[in-house]
Amino acid sequence: MTNDPETSESEYDGPSKSQVKREMHALLDLGKQLVDLSADRLKQLPLSEKLLDSIRLAQRINSREGxxxxxxxVGKLMREADADAIRHQLDVWENGSREEAAAMHQLEAQRDLLLQDDHALTELLAEYPQADVQHLRALIRAGRKEQEANKNLQPGQAPKRKHYRALYQELKTLQQTNP
Structure with a gap:
């Protein structure tokens, strides 16, 4: 056997044994997470029928060793599953989608702008011409009154946010009907 570096490099045909073990342990950990999920959540994941049945069986077993x-x-069956898609969905459930969070922050900023500036309503109506102008104006007026009333609250009193939230929901509905 020669110690020629060119032949030893050409003999390499895949990941190391340690890397394979790390990947298998990661799939095992993912399988453990799946066993802890509810039946509703499991139905939403891209799992094969065999894997889903094995997860359900693991959920029913009480014996520690069993x-x-x-x-x-389950970890072994995970080798054939789409682990990246499963991890992504688990991440969305755990942390929420970044896109959803960004959209929520945008709506909150738009609501705050509507409560501060009358010109913001004109811009909103240009973007969403199908919007109910009277309803939006009523929500903005009520939200502003709510803000003023909240400024005069005594310590320990909870602020009122009914119209503040209603305006947010209206903006969310507008955005969903006209993406």
Missing amino acids: RRRQIHY
């Missing part, structure tokens, strides 16, 4: 073995079997 459950451990079943979770390892």
